[in-house]
Amino acid sequence: MTVSLSLDTPALPALPLRRQRNLAGPTMLLLAGGVALCALLPLGFILWIAIETGWQTALALIWRPRVGELLANTLLLEFCTLPPAIGLALALAWLTERSDMPGAQFLSWLAVAPLAVPAFVQSYAWVSLFPKFHGLPAAALVSVLAYLPFLYLPVAAQMRRLDPELEYAAASLGQSPAQVVRRVVLPQLRLAICGGSLLVGLHLLAEYGLYAMIRFDTFTTAIIDQFQSSYNGPAANMLAGVLVLSCVGLIGLEWLLRGRARYARVGSGAPRPAPRRQLGPWRLPALALPIALALLGLGVPALTLSRWLMSGGGAVWQQGALAASVVTTLGYAGAGALAAVLAALPMAWLSVRAPSRATRFLESCHTYPGALPGVVVALALVTVTVRVALPLYQTVATVVLAYVLMFLPRALVGLRSGIAQVPIELERAAASLGRNPARTLLAVTLPLAAPGVAAAMALVAMGVATELTATLLLAPNGTRTLATEFWALTSELDYAKAAPYAVLMILLSLPMTALLHAQARRSLNA
Amino acid sequence: MTQLVISDVSKRYGTTPALDRVSLAVEPGSRVAIVGPSGSGKTTLLRVIAGFEAPDAGTVVLDGQVLADGRAIAPAHRRRIGFVAQDGALFPHLDVAGNLGFGLGPNEPDRARRLIELMELVDLDPAMLSRKPHELSGGQQQRVALARALALKPALMLLDEPFSALDTGLRESVRQAVTAVLTKAGITTILVTHDQGEALSFADQLAVMRQGRLVQTGRPYELYWRPTDIETALFLGNAVLFEARIEAVGVSCILGRLAAETRGRRGHGRIMLRPEQFRLSPAGPGLQVVVEDVVFRGGQCAVTLRTNDDGTEARFIAHVPSMEFPEIGSTVFVSVNGAAFLLPEAT
Numbered sequence: 001m002t003v004s005l006s007l008d009t010p011a012l013p014a015l016p017l018r019r020q021r022n023l024a025g026p027t028m029l030l031l032a033g034g035v036a037l038c039a040l041l042p043l044g045f046i047l048w049i050a051i052e053t054g055w056q057t058a059l060a061l062i063w064r065p066r067v068g069e070l071l072a073n074t075l076l077l078e079f080c081t082l083p084p085a086i087g088l089a090l091a092l093a094w095l096t097e098r099s100d101m102p103g104a105q106f107l108s109w110l111a112v113a114p115l116a117v118p119a120f121v122q123s124y125a126w127v128s129l130f131p132k133f134h135g136l137p138a139a140a141l142v143s144v145l146a147y148l149p150f151l152y153l154p155v156a157a158q159m160r161r162l163d164p165e166l167e168y169a170a171a172s173l174g175q176s177p178a179q180v181v182r183r184v185v186l187p188q189l190r191l192a193i194c195g196g197s198l199l200v201g202l203h204l205l206a207e208y209g210l211y212a213m214i215r216f217d218t219f220t221t222a223i224i225d226q227f228q229s230s231y232n233g234p235a236a237n238m239l240a241g242v243l244v245l246s247c248v249g250l251i252g253l254e255w256l257l258r259g260r261a262r263y264a265r266v267g268s269g270a271p272r273p274a275p276r277r278q279l280g281p282w283r284l285p286a287l288a289l290p291i292a293l294a295l296l297g298l299g300v301p302a303l304t305l306s307r308w309l310m311s312g313g314g315a316v317w318q319q320g321a322l323a324a325s326v327v328t329t330l331g332y333a334g335a336g337a338l339a340a341v342l343a344a345l346p347m348a349w350l351s352v353r354a355p356s357r358a359t360r361f362l363e364s365c366h367t368y369p370g371a372l373p374g375v376v377v378a379l380a381l382v383t384v385t386v387r388v389a390l391p392l393y394q395t396v397a398t399v400v401l402a403y404v405l406m407f408l409p410r411a412l413v414g415l416r417s418g419i420a421q422v423p424i425e426l427e428r429a430a431a432s433l434g435r436n437p438a439r440t441l442l443a444v445t446l447p448l449a450a451p452g453v454a455a456a457m458a459l460v461a462m463g464v465a466t467e468l469t470a471t472l473l474l475a476p477n478g479t480r481t482l483a484t485e486f487w488a489l490t491s492e493l494d495y496a497k498a499a500p501y502a503v504l505m506i507l508l509s510l511p512m513t514a515l516l517h518a519q520a521r522r523s524l525n526a
Numbered sequence: 527m528t529q530l531v532i533s534d535v536s537k538r539y540g541t542t543p544a545l546d547r548v549s550l551a552v553e554p555g556s557r558v559a560i561v562g563p564s565g566s567g568k569t570t571l572l573r574v575i576a577g578f579e580a581p582d583a584g585t586v587v588l589d590g591q592v593l594a595d596g597r598a599i600a601p602a603h604r605r606r607i608g609f610v611a612q613d614g615a616l617f618p619h620l621d622v623a624g625n626l627g628f629g630l631g632p633n634e635p636d637r638a639r640r641l642i643e644l645m646e647l648v649d650l651d652p653a654m655l656s657r658k659p660h661e662l663s664g665g666q667q668q669r670v671a672l673a674r675a676l677a678l679k680p681a682l683m684l685l686d687e688p689f690s691a692l693d694t695g696l697r698e699s700v701r702q703a704v705t706a707v708l709t710k711a712g713i714t715t716i717l718v719t720h721d722q723g724e725a726l727s728f729a730d731q732l733a734v735m736r737q738g739r740l741v742q743t744g745r746p747y748e749l750y751w752r753p754t755d756i757e758t759a760l761f762l763g764n765a766v767l768f769e770a771r772i773e774a775v776g777v778s779c780i781l782g783r784l785a786a787e788t789r790g791r792r793g794h795g796r797i798m799l800r801p802e803q804f805r806l807s808p809a810g811p812g813l814q815v816v817v818e819d820v821v822f823r824g825g826q827c828a829v830t831l832r833t834n835d836d837g838t839e840a841r842f843i844a845h846v847p848s849m850e851f852p853e854i855g856s857t858v859f860v861s862v863n864g865a866a867f868l869l870p871e872a873t
């Protein structure tokens with residue numbers, strides 16, 4: 001090493017001493033606490049109406065044949081949708097991840113792709129193709145097609161992550177292949193199956209458009225009917241209460257079934273990828289399952305939409321309302337994304353940089369509204385604005401607040417991973433290299449966290465772009481987003497004019513689908 | 527050339543004391559290694575010196591400038607103290623040039639020439655300046671991290687286990703290169719490590735920490751052969767301990783009379799011998815012992831010896847050159863090379 005560099009140290013200038021003001025933590029805690037309070041609004045609403053209505057009235061409103069009918073419908077829907085969805089997700093995941101089926105990579109994309117078709121567009125596709133397609137069988141079929149990816153994604157991710165050594169170990173302990181599946185593979189998939197089923201189950205409870213279109217009554221459709229016929233009646237509120245109880249029941253059931261176990265790999269190093277099972281003569285017939293599902297879940301919407309677009313011709317693209325609703329939708333999506341990310345920022349910072357028991361509690365306050373149906377959040381905001389802050393009733397601010405509450409969990413996930421990209425060591429390195437805190441933020445923290453923040457905003461924006469229920473209930477009169485305009489047109493049975501809206505919503509949802517698929521793959525390496 | 531004086535620095539996290547009245551004076555231009563098991567507070571001490579954390583009490587003074595006085599501290603970014611973290615902490619969004627030049631202003635004159643000089647200083651090809659950190663090997667990343675810290679001409683360099691993430695073979699060569707650079711630049715350096723071999727070979731002053739306290743400081747040779755207690759003796763290397771009777775001159779134990787400094791003590795005490803002090807011979811002089819086990823380790827072998835003595839059976843390990851290793855089960859004579867060390871009485 002020949003060195004000509006002078007390393008003479010310049011004298012240190014006189015430095016003032018200051019007590020370290022560690023304000024970041026308390027400030028963030030305060031802000032996150034404020035957001036958590038806002039997020040508790042829907043829960044507070046449920047408790048409030050329960051108390052206000054009183055035991056007698058509440059019982060009279062709940063103990064009706066109509067509520068029993070809705071409960072039966074809900075249970076039937078869950079029982080007819082979840083078991084086939086779990087079975088299909090397992091078969092599909094095994095074929096795409098663990099067998100040598102040709103085109104597995106492409107078919108795994110196809111299995112996720114139905115996520116890009118909003119559920120109410122899926123049912124529009126079926127109803128306008130088969131106008132007599134109603135009731136439970138129709139609801140169950142369309143639900144399976146629309147929500148299967150929510151189960152497929154975690155199950156396939158977990159299946160890829162399974163350590164083949166465990167299966168070898170079981171085989172060496174004298175277990176037959178069937179016993180290996182039952183005693184080793186399925187238990188490791190339990191968390192993924194439970195998590196995915198919960199997500200699907202909650203969607204079944206919360207979805208409005210799908211079931212309204214297919215004319216199958218659930219609590220959510222009944223609440224909106226009730227609300228639209230008699231604004232904010234106690235009956236709607238009581239139904240919302242029962243709906244929340246159903247959600248809580250579902251979460252509790254999942255918690256019980258999931259058990260307290262955690263399945264983590266013991267030992268270090270990345271697991272070796274499992275070998276793919278040779279299907280032999282079944283290699284080509286196995287394609288039937290993913291292709292049939294793709295034809296039903298993607299082919300039917302594609303067929304319907306292209307048929308309506310053809311019959312409508314160029315005229316359907318030239319509706320004035322179409323361009324206007326695109327602008328409105330983008331505006332709402334942008335505002336919702338910005339507001340949700342800002343609201344989630346303090347919590348995300350706390351949970352990465354200063355995790356503690358208190359922050360975990362705050363975090364669950366942030367995430368629970370994600371499990372609430374949009375209709376409950378909307379009803380809560382309607383009630384609160386009408387009774388407490390009337391000037392805010394049916395304003396953009398209230399709609400955006402609803403989006404923030406509904407999509408807070410999504411924003412949190414993206415932000416957390418963004419902030420985790422900037423370990424404190426990097427900020428310390430910047431400080432030791434002479435950057436003051438503000439310049440460290442600009443030069444190190446922001447550039448590194450930006451992709452995560454952008455992903456969080458994109459996830460929220462795409463959720464807002466296809467949101468129907470809360471927008472219908474809360475938006476100012478005359479607001480036309482893609483979803484509400486599509487809804488208005490299909491309600492008038494103007495299927496041809498509605499088709500361009502559906503196409504635009506699918507296009508807006510495509511990036512999110514790609515993002516989720518990529519995330520599920522990437523989480524394997526983490 | 528910079529002198530660092532740390533006086534009575536204490537810090538606790540909740541109720542756990544991390545630093546307990548630590549005092550340390552670092553001579554200008556010297557290399558200090560702070561060693562200790564994990565959780566001994568050595569990294570906390572480094573963070574207090576760097577200014578990432580404030581002590582609860584005590585002062586840190588660098589060349590007459592007070593950097594910390596209790597909870598009042600000077601900001602880290604104005605201390606001009608270089609810091610190299612365990613994994614290098616290179617900014618992943620910047621290339622090597624961006625990392626090296628991070629502390630320099632964007633309009634620094636001769637920026638390009640400085641970057642090339644820095645690369646040459648740490649023995650890296652200047653062609654790597656356009657690489658991203660993830661395209662570098664672990665050793666290269668650590669060299670870039672060091673060069674980045676050197677770019678600011680720091681008054682003091684802090685190294686937080688910078689070699690522990692490297693492979694064993696690489697660790698040695700990177701450490702030697704880093705030592706050479708720092709010696710050449712004459713920068714006062716503090717290295718924190720839990721690897722006693724690294725500490726012994728790097729430092730001209732060694733500080734042993736345990737449970738937030740500084741147990742002993744001194745030259746590595748001094749600490750290795752004259753540890754202040756059994757824990758330090760065992761932390762810095764293998765040691766064999768015997769009960770001994772203190773004589774007028776030297777001590778006597780089952781190995782016979784051994785030379786030792788007794789500092790006027792009387793009665794009984796405990797002596798420490800390093801395994802490499804033992805000499806084995808087929809015919810004496812020394813104590814007759816049985817070879818119970820031999821572990822071949824390349825250059826050396828570890829020989830487990832059992833005294834043949836009736837009644838007081840003792841087992842201990844000797845490290846002998848592997849060319850002379852004895853047969854298992856054979857009887858040999860063991861003698862001691864150099865003096866035994868009489869451990870200070872436990873206080």
